[in-house]
Amino acid sequence: MREFGYERAFDVPGAVALLGAAPEARFLGGGTNLIDLMKAGVERPALLIDVRELPLDGVEFTHDGGLRIGATVTNSDLAAHPEVRRHYPALAQAVLAGASGQLRNMATVGGNLLQRTRCGYFTDLSKPCNKRAPGSGCPALTGEHHNHAILGASEHCVATHPSDMAVALAAFDAVISYETADGPGELPIAEFYRPVGDTPHIETSLPPGALITGVTLPPAPVAAHSRYRKVRERASYAFAIGSIAAALDVQDGVVRDVRLAFGAVASRPWRARAAERVLIGGPASAEAYAAAADAELEAAEALPENGYKVTLTRNLVVAVLTELTEEAIR
């Protein structure tokens, strides 16, 4: 591991100024991904700016009834928060589905958004990787890719985003706030994560030197009736091979409102807007749910070893929407 300096920041302007003065610096939150990548030699910062003690650890209602979540809130505190569990249960479930109790205590919301793919080629310095070393190639296309992307990928990269939390945030139209030396800014999550294209190494639209300060969830009554379902290769403590965040409002057998986002299928949390359009105003039936899934997955492009994800994601849509429908009737 490269030697590095360490500074602890106690206020947001101080943290931003430290990064501005040291281009090879990284912000350190919980460190559960960054320290691991530093050990692997993927990340080689000259300076770590510890932002864990910044006063960004609150979860509070916004004036319009949404929730504002600070960037240094730990995954554990987010998932345990009564208002998160009450108004956005799929978000609490998504966070609880990720990692382990130890890691959730350490990991922060800001860091969770910025965590890197778990594609094995990304962390293997002996292999090419367009995300790690732009232009070097993508061995996953013809190599190990059973857990790689089926939506929105490119010939340059087929890695998936590993976050469960971000999938629920995508379903609920979260807005990411940040601070730069030039002042604050914000990005809707749909714009926060960039399409892969030919720049898989540029993952977000955050301006250079920006510090994520928080995430705002707009008020969404439908979110109170939501669920996150994660499929993985063992019962717990593993990354998803498929996941879904779904929220549903059904009245008199008709879908009034619906939110759908998929995990483990793309370089970013995948908001299934095509499926949502098919569902709104239509019947709350398993047939309609399957048709909606098909509408979204029409664009899927499977590699030789990951075609199962198309079926898996389709089944997740039908199963979870059916469960939410049955709960609404009870």
Added chain:
Amino acid sequence: MAPAPSSTSSAITLNINGEKYTLPVDHRTTLLDALREHLDLTGTKKGCDQGQCGACTVLLDGRRAVSCLQLAVAAEGRAITTIEGVADGERLHPVQQAFLDLDGYQCGYCTPGQICSALAVIEEHAAGWPSAVTDDVRPEAGVPALTAEEIRERMSGNLCRCGAYVSIVQAVARVAEAAEADAGASAEAEVKEAAA
């Protein structure tokens, strides 16, 4: 502590099991290596060193964390509890006693991490935290019972390659039940006191 930006090491003071230790550390030093290699607190074990096995679990400000992904320099100012600080002198902590009584280990290598994690699981459950197997996470649904399924999920960050899981689950369940019975008994006593 405010090192010059160019400095790659610092003199730090760690608060471990209620005692202060001052030591120089290269910033690359994890808390795990500081404990084992610098302070001779070798109860905390190194398994994978990648945050995947839980053998290095300690408590930071009362919450469980993997010390292999925690930089020592970033742990300054926090209350660190290792397995060496769990017992009350010669009297084992109930979780330690339950692991002994129920054979919650075979080779013992993962045991310090399992015990630190179990302590936190019981606290987290008592605080009303749901888990990934909790059917209804809404606060109105109340706290889930600490069933074997809940314990397995909550302890899933601690691997045991000997496969002592069945006994580990029993040990955690025994302590949690005893703690709940105690809490129930004292609540009952309070009610009686108030009535009297």
